[in-house]
Amino acid sequence: MLDSSRSARRAVIQFLRAEWEHASQIYPRMKEVYGEKCLARCTIFRWCQRYEAGRVNIKDLPRPGQAHIVSNSATISAVDELIRQNRRITTHEIAVEQSITKGTVHHIITKSLVRQSWCTVGAQASVREPSSFYIEAILSLIMSIIYCYTIRILLLKFL
Numbered sequence: 001m002l003d004s005s006r007s008a009r010r011a012v013i014q015f016l017r018a019e020w021e022h023a024s025q026i027y028p029r030m031k032e033v034y035g036e037k038c039l040a041r042c043t044i045f046r047w048c049q050r051y052e053a054g055r056v057n058i059k060d061l062p063r064p065g066q067a068h069i070v071s072n073s074a075t076i077s078a079v080d081e082l083i084r085q086n087r088r089i090t091t092h093e094i095a096v097e098q099s100i101t102k103g104t105v106h107h108i109i110t111k112s113l114v115r116q117s118w119c120t121v122g123a124q125a126s127v128r129e130p131s132s133f134y135i136e137a138i139l140s141l142i143m144s145i146i147y148c149y150t151i152r153i154l155l156l157k158f159l
Contacts, residue, residue, distance in 0.1 A: 004037045010058040013039075013047045023048040071104055076112045079105060083113070 009030070016026045023045045031038045039047075075098060082094055091105045098105070 004034055006060075007058045009034065009039055010047060013044060014051050014056075014058060017048050017051045071100075071108050071112065075100065075104075076108050079108045080113055083109070 012030060012033075013026060016029070017023075021029075026048065027038075027041045027044050030044065078098055079094055082089055082097065091102045091109070094100075094105045095102045
């Protein structure tokens with residue numbers, strides 16, 4: 001199967017341009033091979049100009065815009081510590097203090113810290129005595145059975 005990714009098509013243009021093919025000759029050749037997935041004629045001309053100007057990279061250059069969310073263990077622990085010190089701290093205040101974006105703060109709080117808290121709860125549950133754990137589970141089961149039974153009786157009574 002033919003690779004029709006951007007970088008593959010750009011590599012073909014770069015190769016044919018290195019063979020001294022003109023852009024007007026490259027387009028029909030690529031159209032024949034790639035069919036509907038062929039780059040537009042103006043795009044092929046633009047890439048030929050870039051390669052003639054000395055560009056060698058076929059990958060996209062970095063663009064301005066939203067940065068990737070970058071969080072390491074030091075940042076996560078710093079955010080966690082700020083929240084533990086002040087439960088009413090805002091994401092904006094955390095972002096300013098840590099020099100990170102509000103989106104990164106949100107990501108850390110919703111993904112990393114929530115996961116850590118669930119792991120901590122699981123660890124605490126496994127440390128407890130088995131008898132109290134089973135008693136709580138049995139009581140919870142009994143309460144849910146009673147609740148379902150009560151709902152059933154009410155439904156039968158009114159229907």
